[in-house]
Amino acid sequence: MENLNVAIIQANLVWHNAEANRNNFSEKIKLLSNEVDLIVLPEMFTTGFTMQPNKVAETMQGETLAWMKKLALEKNTAITGSVVIEENNNYYNRLLFVFPSGKVEYYNKKHLFSYAGEDEIYSAGNDKVIITYKNWKICPLICYDLRFPVWSRNVENYDLLIYVANWPKIRVSAWNTLLKARAIENMSYVIGVNRVGKDANDIDYNGYSTVINCLGENSKILEEKEYVEIFTLDKNHLIKSRKKFNFLADKDNFKLERDS
Numbered sequence: 001m002e003n004l005n006v007a008i009i010q011a012n013l014v015w016h017n018a019e020a021n022r023n024n025f026s027e028k029i030k031l032l033s034n035e036v037d038l039i040v041l042p043e044m045f046t047t048g049f050t051m052q053p054n055k056v057a058e059t060m061q062g063e064t065l066a067w068m069k070k071l072a073l074e075k076n077t078a079i080t081g082s083v084v085i086e087e088n089n090n091y092y093n094r095l096l097f098v099f100p101s102g103k104v105e106y107y108n109k110k111h112l113f114s115y116a117g118e119d120e121i122y123s124a125g126n127d128k129v130i131i132t133y134k135n136w137k138i139c140p141l142i143c144y145d146l147r148f149p150v151w152s153r154n155v156e157n158y159d160l161l162i163y164v165a166n167w168p169k170i171r172v173s174a175w176n177t178l179l180k181a182r183a184i185e186n187m188s189y190v191i192g193v194n195r196v197g198k199d200a201n202d203i204d205y206n207g208y209s210t211v212i213n214c215l216g217e218n219s220k221i222l223e224e225k226e227y228v229e230i231f232t233l234d235k236n237h238l239i240k241s242r243k244k245f246n247f248l249a250d251k252d253n254f255k256l257e258r259d260s
Helices: 017-030 063-075 143-147 169-186 235-246
Strands: 004-008 037-042 078-087 090-098 104-108 132-134 136-142 160-164 189-193 197-198 204-214 218-223 227-233
Touching: 004 017, 004 090, 004 189, 004 204, 063 090, 078 132, 078 160, 078 189, 090 189, 132 143, 136 143, 143 160, 143 169, 160 169, 169 189, 169 204, 204 227
Parallel strands: 004 037, 037 078, 136 160, 160 189
Antiparallel strands: 004 227, 078 090, 090 104, 132 136, 189 204, 197 204, 204 218
């Protein structure tokens, strides 16, 4: 079975400066080997976690998506991360998944962070997305989605759950605990990519990006500073573990209903 080489980029973000952030990520991505299959960037990686989308929103024809397509082609790798997108007079916290071919799939954040007023400014997505890439089934989610296990429940038999985030230092214990719980309960690899630094609202972020296997074991935890780290996800380990324990066979059946 094909393993997946994933590069996590944990970075400090320049507030509301898409060009500066793209340049920072470009320099880091250029140093990666051509053996990387997927690059994962944080939530709102061009702006920081902003409640002013009117100042920074792009479209699906904007510079950031064009930049992602260019790098994906040059490096022959997929790239994912979330950005602020305006579409049909609505703002979305949208995760973009760009294939090496230039094909784009996306996920709109379902659970909007009401504590910061995200739900009053952005429109929520209602569709769970499963992306198939290099024989891996990937479920991409965003930050606050991590607190809602029903939404991430592995009823699709996905192999990898990705959370991109701007998760504050003050609540990093919850980040660590919930990432591990999602991996264990879904018998899936989990990747969590957070940012570091301080934003314009004086909120501190200390990273703790990581990869966790389906038994809840961390490969490595990236703390406190910028990192570019490559992890190898072992498909055989996933298959053998699921076959041996088969916990998903005993999962509860349920039906998700759209919000009214």
